[in-house]
Amino acid sequence: MEAQGALALAIGLVGLGLWTVLVRRNLVWKLLGLNVAGGGAILFLVALAHREKAGPALEGVPGPHVDPLPQALVLTAIVIHFAVLALALVYVIFLSERRHTQDVRKLEETCPTRWPES
Amino acid sequence: MGTLVLCGLAGALAVFALTRRRLLLGVIGVGAHSLALAGVYLFLSAPDVALAEASIGFGLVTFIFLLALRRSGRLVVAAVECFPLLYQEGDRPAGLEWEILARLGDRLHREVHVLWVCRGDVSGALASGEAELAAGGFLVRSDPGLRLSRPVVPTRLVEVAVGPGRRVVLAHPCCEALAQSGDLRCEEPEELARALCSGEACRAVLDLLTFRELGLKGAWPEENCAIRVLEDPLAYRFAVALDAAEVHQALEELLAELEDRGVLADLVRRYLG
Amino acid sequence: MKVLGGLGIVGLVVLLVWLTWSCFPLGELPPWEEATAAWGSKNAVAAIVLGARLWDTLFEVLVYALAIAGVALAAGSLGTKAVLPPLPETPLLHLAVALLLGPIGVFGLYVAVSGHLGPGGGFPAGALVGSGLLLLALARGTRGLTPGWAGGAWETGKFAVTGAILLLGLGVLVLGARGEPVLVGLNVLIALEVALGAWVVLREFAHVRGEM
Numbered sequence: 001m002e003a004q005g006a007l008a009l010a011i012g013l014v015g016l017g018l019w020t021v022l023v024r025r026n027l028v029w030k031l032l033g034l035n036v037a038g039g040g041a042i043l044f045l046v047a048l049a050h051r052e053k054a055g056p057a058l059e060g061v062p063g064p065h066v067d068p069l070p071q072a073l074v075l076t077a078i079v080i081h082f083a084v085l086a087l088a089l090v091y092v093i094f095l096s097e098r099r100h101t102q103d104v105r106k107l108e109e110t111c112p113t114r115w116p117e118s
Numbered sequence: 119m120g121t122l123v124l125c126g127l128a129g130a131l132a133v134f135a136l137t138r139r140r141l142l143l144g145v146i147g148v149g150a151h152s153l154a155l156a157g158v159y160l161f162l163s164a165p166d167v168a169l170a171e172a173s174i175g176f177g178l179v180t181f182i183f184l185l186a187l188r189r190s191g192r193l194v195v196a197a198v199e200c201f202p203l204l205y206q207e208g209d210r211p212a213g214l215e216w217e218i219l220a221r222l223g224d225r226l227h228r229e230v231h232v233l234w235v236c237r238g239d240v241s242g243a244l245a246s247g248e249a250e251l252a253a254g255g256f257l258v259r260s261d262p263g264l265r266l267s268r269p270v271v272p273t274r275l276v277e278v279a280v281g282p283g284r285r286v287v288l289a290h291p292c293c294e295a296l297a298q299s300g301d302l303r304c305e306e307p308e309e310l311a312r313a314l315c316s317g318e319a320c321r322a323v324l325d326l327l328t329f330r331e332l333g334l335k336g337a338w339p340e341e342n343c344a345i346r347v348l349e350d351p352l353a354y355r356f357a358v359a360l361d362a363a364e365v366h367q368a369l370e371e372l373l374a375e376l377e378d379r380g381v382l383a384d385l386v387r388r389y390l391g
Numbered sequence: 392m393k394v395l396g397g398l399g400i401v402g403l404v405v406l407l408v409w410l411t412w413s414c415f416p417l418g419e420l421p422p423w424e425e426a427t428a429a430w431g432s433k434n435a436v437a438a439i440v441l442g443a444r445l446w447d448t449l450f451e452v453l454v455y456a457l458a459i460a461g462v463a464l465a466a467g468s469l470g471t472k473a474v475l476p477p478l479p480e481t482p483l484l485h486l487a488v489a490l491l492l493g494p495i496g497v498f499g500l501y502v503a504v505s506g507h508l509g510p511g512g513g514f515p516a517g518a519l520v521g522s523g524l525l526l527l528a529l530a531r532g533t534r535g536l537t538p539g540w541a542g543g544a545w546e547t548g549k550f551a552v553t554g555a556i557l558l559l560g561l562g563v564l565v566l567g568a569r570g571e572p573v574l575v576g577l578n579v580l581i582a583l584e585v586a587l588g589a590w591v592v593l594r595e596f597a598h599v600r601g602e603m
Contacts, residue, residue: 015404036136080458084458177518
């Protein structure tokens, strides 16, 4: 029951995040949406690893255990997520310093034929 | 049970955050959502993942988003329509002050968003934080609730007399200081011209620019009216909200630079003839 | 276009729900206790991250370091034009940081060292230490805290990459090695790498956007 609820939330988060990426025109909003969608993907794996009334995958914990493999996968994914997000944000800052806007439509409209000089 | 409650909380926070209009609320909402999500991981027996999510998703990610938001976003300008200085051309703003505002936006790397208001609402918009800057024929000499920029366009107050009689004063902070008892007050220049035309008043106190604009529109009753220039020189300025020190500093630097390079004089010649 | 995208997202959600629905009930797990114990660990997640899937972890660390280097490079090419005025002194924050920093550091070290015995490991520990550094940067600014030899924007990023490559080499050396010392050593190194990367990101962002 718990796993099903978390799975529903995960799928909802992915949909919500992708919808934000689609409709918002500001790049920072798009990254926020991507962040939420990424959180949904991580929750999806963690929820799939869960079993009914299971404890953490540690020795000495009685009863059934969760599946440790998806947890090991998402553990690194969270950290990578942070680094890649920082990289994307630096590029957004770069765009807003050089082109003075974060709006994708304006960025497309004012697309220069060559990269502006610093 | 706890899992479902936390799931609901995380979902509600995500929906709340992503449906906001203000980016700051969105970022903070997503941070809170990450914390709730860490709680969900804990209930799903993934303590390692919960620990990583709590410290990265809630701490570091929120913080780099906040830092990226800093000094970006919209620069909201409370604007009063005032013909050659700031006016609407189609749905785009135009005018002398707009040229300066567009340059200021480029300098601050922010998008200038113009909020058209009437003259009376300007100080309220600045005080409430709704706008950071006010433009459009701003003539105040000093105001404790505002930071004023250096003079942009010099001007004077004039008294226009068609004949002896009652005086009408434009309801402008500067003109109002000259108002005596028995004087009429008009909010809009057109109202003032109408008062003169109908003979309700014979003398008017207003600034040169409004005078010129009314003359151009042909709203003036007579061609041969006596013009008396009043008082010491004045200037149109920008007004900056008290808490927007950074905007004020950038504006001052920009204006000084424009003056030095002669761009400002160029603009004045182009827009004011 | 927006309608098509919306339909695509709805279709994706329906597909995901349908596919996940079909995988219930979830199957029984094979026993993992013995395999975990063979790696010298009590925590199955640590055994997978540092034992069975060490290649994966090492290259994830490399990806992390490359992203950090990208941050340092892009921020360095931006340069800083306007310097924000420093924030007013906040004695409360200074006191809080002085009180909290020690416990956070010790807890981070504990989480890293005991990662194979209980919940924890290098990645959460590095993130924890990174949060501690964030707190420190909030109170005292980033520039005064960076040592002189790690001055430039690109320089700091280079340390992260160098650390990652050293870690990669060490990881290849101990690939297949088992036992507690290996796990502890790798965990501590991963924690150092993640914390260093977080520090580089904070420093570059503060450099571009003004001190916190």
